[in-house]
Amino acid sequence: MKMYFLLSAFILVGSCAETKYATKIENLKGNITIVDSTLVKKYAATITAAALKENLYQFASTNFEGRATGEEGQKKAANFLVDFYKSHNIASPIADSTYFQHIPKSFLPEGIHASENVLAYIKGSEKPDEVLIISGHFDHLGIENEEIHFGADDNGSGSTAILEIAQAFKIAEQDGFKPKRSILFLHLTAEEIGLQGSLYYTKNPIFKLENTIANLNIDMIGRVDRTHKENPNYIYIIGADRLSKELHYINESVNTITTNLNLEYKYNEETDSNRYYYRSDHYNFAKHNIPVIFYFNGEHEDYHKPTDTADKINYPLLEKRAQLIFATAWQLANQENKLLMNTDF
Numbered sequence: 001m002k003m004y005f006l007l008s009a010f011i012l013v014g015s016c017a018e019t020k021y022a023t024k025i026e027n028l029k030g031n032i033t034i035v036d037s038t039l040v041k042k043y044a045a046t047i048t049a050a051a052l053k054e055n056l057y058q059f060a061s062t063n064f065e066g067r068a069t070g071e072e073g074q075k076k077a078a079n080f081l082v083d084f085y086k087s088h089n090i091a092s093p094i095a096d097s098t099y100f101q102h103i104p105k106s107f108l109p110e111g112i113h114a115s116e117n118v119l120a121y122i123k124g125s126e127k128p129d130e131v132l133i134i135s136g137h138f139d140h141l142g143i144e145n146e147e148i149h150f151g152a153d154d155n156g157s158g159s160t161a162i163l164e165i166a167q168a169f170k171i172a173e174q175d176g177f178k179p180k181r182s183i184l185f186l187h188l189t190a191e192e193i194g195l196q197g198s199l200y201y202t203k204n205p206i207f208k209l210e211n212t213i214a215n216l217n218i219d220m221i222g223r224v225d226r227t228h229k230e231n232p233n234y235i236y237i238i239g240a241d242r243l244s245k246e247l248h249y250i251n252e253s254v255n256t257i258t259t260n261l262n263l264e265y266k267y268n269e270e271t272d273s274n275r276y277y278y279r280s281d282h283y284n285f286a287k288h289n290i291p292v293i294f295y296f297n298g299e300h301e302d303y304h305k306p307t308d309t310a311d312k313i314n315y316p317l318l319e320k321r322a323q324l325i326f327a328t329a330w331q332l333a334n335q336e337n338k339l340l341m342n343t344d345f
């Protein structure tokens, strides 16, 4: 009898806690107010498949020799990014107006030459000290066995998406719609050799990490994996709910009113053996308790092969995915509150 009583009391407490938690989640979802939905759609539409294609064909061309960290081809790619920002009048965040964050040879693995991250930014109008980082690595494998590894998807797709996202924010700014928070466009080097560019940035941040509100990291968003050959309207979302469930729901809400991609969470499972959450640059931010989303199309038959070329990219799909990231970034940069962390919950 006693036993039963205790047990039922326990169940009662348990279910109360669950109800409370479910209510909190419902409230969290209900409290997300999408800002400027008409404007978001308008400026997302400035990101086009044609522009992505034009840039990506150059970025993944023979000229850049597969962009191996510290090599000539990568320097050319870095300059290509800088030229884009200069020609679109998008500033550098570094005081001496260089767009490069130099990483000395001593920081990098044995035999790798000095390299650089490329940074551009748009200053926030109301909360300039709070910074959203949109990142993607621009290095790749270079030349192996005398063959150029072009890295069109990995990560020419992410690199050119960031350029287009930056341009969309700039067009909005020129129309009088400056983001409330600052946005840093961060092109990282040395990812393929162990996430070194993001490690360097987080050890030498240009903006305080405690004021960095979130990191949206893009690594491979131009292709379709085997599972989705018949239904390519998808993107894998990794990490979004780990530190801030609000971030997860923002990404979902924004997707509903804009691109309507199928957001897939298979690789977000803690038990996933691929461990993608730990395998690209966002992880160096997550380590510092900064909420992240990793946008990823999954692996495909040309992954890390010389055959990862610009002609195999699905440009309309790349456009849609870049638009989703833009729209999520818009919300994060402009919504009233800073993201609610799971620990505040």
Ligand SMILES: [Zn+2]
Pocket: 137, 154, 155, 191, 219, 220
């Ligand atoms: Zn990559």
